[in-house]
Amino acid sequence: MYSRLYRRTTGKRIFSAVNITFLMILAMTMIIPFLNVLAVSFTTNLESYENTIKLFPREFSIIGYINLFRRVAIAGPLLNNTIVTVSGTLIHILLCSMAGFVLVRSRFPGKTLAVVLITVPMMIPFQMIIIPVFVTMRRFGLIDTLSSLILIDIVSTFSILLMKNYFESIPRSLEESAVIDGANEWIVFAKVYLPLAKPGIATIGIFQFVSRWNHFLPAVLFINSTDKYTLQIALKSLVVSSELTSTTQSVANNARMAGIVVSIIPLLLVYILAQKYFISGIMVGAVKE
Amino acid sequence: MKKKSPLTSQFSRNRLLYLMILPAAAYFITFSFFPLADGIKMSLQDFRFVGASSYIGLENYRTMFITPGFWRVFGNTLILGLSNVLLTAFVPMFIALSLNEVANRGFKRTFQSILYLPHILSWVVVGGLWVFILSPNGLVNAARVLFDQESIYFFVVEKYARGLMIGINLWKQAGYVCILFLAAISGINPEIYEAALIDGANSAQRAWYITVPELTGTLKVVMLLNVMGALRIFDQIYVLRNEVIAEKIDVLMYYVYIHGLEQFKIGYASAISVFIFLITLLVTLLVRRVTKYHV
Structure with a gap:
């Protein structure tokens, strides 16, 4: 027309x-x-x-x-990075789903406090509390351990609220038969809610994977010994520092660029396989903030 | 079977709920709320790891205000931050408008995927890539040599420093912001465009009089996101700085890091963190007021 x-x-x-x-x-x-x-x-x-x-x-x-792999010995940092990324992402998904689930349950004493505890930290960015967080980590004796890198960001307001939104869209009638069978809250969560929230899990899982794989500042702050180096730290001295600071380069350009290629392969795979979750996650993130 | 009293049953149900939210609550208390309070406390102290730290009032804040180095990085943060806030909002908006005029869906989709890619890479990778490409025998200089231009080592020329930081940041973030605008454009009611078509509006007029006004809401959100990001710049500068250009690009967060965790002036660094936090709150409120942004 x-x-x-x-x-x-x-x-x-x-x-x-x-x-x-x-x-x-x-x-x-x-x-x-x-x-x-x-x-x-x-x-x-x-x-x-x-x-x-x-x-x-x-x-x-x-x-x-x-x-x-031979001269730069990237395998160590690559392995450390994989440990931090995979375990951190899995624990993050579990803890954030649990917290998100609690927030959709009907009133219980202390719910308002829980909501405040979870939403306010969004306004306290990590970069602005690095000094006291470092001091806290030191008090816990976690400096120079991979655990410190797993622990940082193990839950986030973004992921908890995203899971809460997914759980809210699940009709309450679905849990009725489970409740009649005498299921407690944990069973309702694990057997009814979690399996239905797969898109939500995929979204927070992907964002967590990317941010953990790329984590840099926490490693700069907490890690000292070379055998605990994670990928970005190793990569920085390989691709940036050798270019800008030293006059005699010990590592040829081909190995330096190979470092970049190897480090982005996992991200590229996730990006190609799960693109739709990226888009939905971006939208949620922008609306929330 | 004896029925449990409603109160006990309520409690046992809730006990599981409390257990399930405990890890999240414990984390936020230990690594958000407590550090925030601790940071304010340490900013008032001559902090020591060993032995008692003594309270010295506002001495750390006084030191901050009279240190020229602090004002230099403060200025750098404002210049880089403000440029990022504006460029990383309007350029992606322009790209989104331009992409919106393309009829071919496949092209749109592919372009969007390519443009978004740098956003998921770390600053080390993005920084390393540009350091390589802009190095004396990198891609850009190879192109310059073809045109008989002499080779420039871009990263050690002071006058290029800020432009490079702003440009590379735009390169990394444009695709992400562009997706926000494209989503907003696809949410505009098509009937408005049809009405404009009947009135004889051409595509430029439709873009300017319909699409752009409909995007102001998204523009505000993007500006607010950019403002919050602007004062937190750290990774990019940490990766790309060198002593030659440090004067031009060192930012507040880097200053905090160096003083706090390399020189261990914990009290002083905490005072600056608190200052950045207050500035961020202030600017955020101001931007909300100016743009009349309501959550």
């Missing part, structure tokens, strides 16, 4: 072409740096220092990756 109004004129075609070109250039500023990094990671040691626009390796080589 409106096709007459939408008819394409020369002006519209020019606008459309300019518009698409603009977006293509933007996309290129995203794609070319990654292609460059990927290409250099697969070059030989000598080729990785060449001063050319490199989007494909001239001579394909995996020596960069071999050096990343």
Whole structure:
């Protein structure tokens, strides 16, 4: 009905072409740096220092990756990072689901206090309390342990409220048969609510995975010994510091770029497999704050 | 079977609920509320890890106000923060409007996915990537050499420092903010556009008179998010700073970190943290007032 109004004129075609070109250039500023990094990671040691626009390796080589594991010994930090990420994410999901579930239960003494305890910390960002948090961790004797990294952010207001929203959408009638069978709150939570909140679990799980895999500030604050280094700390001295501070580079560019590639593979996998949860999570996050 | 009294049954039900919320409550008390109070207390002390810390009143705050280094990083934070707040709101909005004019759904979707990608990467990765690309024999300089320009080591030139920080931040965050705007655009009632079409409005007019006004709500949310993020900049600066450009880009949180956890002036660093916290509250309230943002 409106096709007459939408008819394409020369002006519209020019606008459309300019518009698409603009977006293509933007996309290129995203794609070319990654292609460059990927290409250099697969070059030989000598080729990785060449001063050319490199989007494909001239001579394909995996020596960069071999050096990343042999000389840079990335396996240790990679393992530490995996431990912190996987265990932290699983515990985070469990604890936040439990807290979110409690918040949807009908009135119980102290519920208002619980709501305050959970929502106010959103206004106290971690960055602003790093000094006292460090002091607290030190009092607990957790400095220089992987446990400190698992413990930080083990629950978050964002995840608890997101789970609460999911639980609220579950009809109360579904739990009736369980309650008649004499199920207690824990059974109702674990057998009725949790299985129905899979999209919510996926959303908080993915955001937690990404933020834990990328965690940097907590490791800078709490970790001292090299055998406890997590990925981002190891990566920083590999990809940034060797470039900016030392004059003689001990690690070739191909190994440095291989470090970047290896560190983003898990994120890329999660991103590709679970994109829809990213979008829904972003929306919830923005609305909440 | 004897029935339990309603009160006892209520209690045993609730006991499980209390147990289930206990970990979250304990965490927030130990790692949010207590540190906040502790930080205020330490800001009034000459703090020591060993032995008794003595109260010294507002001495730490006085030191803060008379230290030139503090005002320098405060200025840097304002300059970088304000640029981030504005650029990382309006540029993504412009991109979203531009993307909205594209009819092809596949293109839209692919573009959105690519643009969002840097947001899920850490600052170490994003920083390392740009340090490499802007290094003397990196991609950008290789392109400059093609045009007979001499090679520049961008990260050690003072005059580029702030621009680089702002630009790289925009590169990283644009896709995320863009998604917020696109979602808002898709929520606009199509009947408004149809009415405008019948009235003969062209696509630029439709974008300017319908889409942009409908996006002001989202714009406010984005600005508020940016303001809260602006005073917390840390990772980016920690990763990308070097002594040559430090004067131009060192920010408050970095200053807190260096004084508190490298030099162990815990009291002084706490005073600055409290100051940042108060400023954030103030600015947030101000922005809410100015934009009439209601939650």
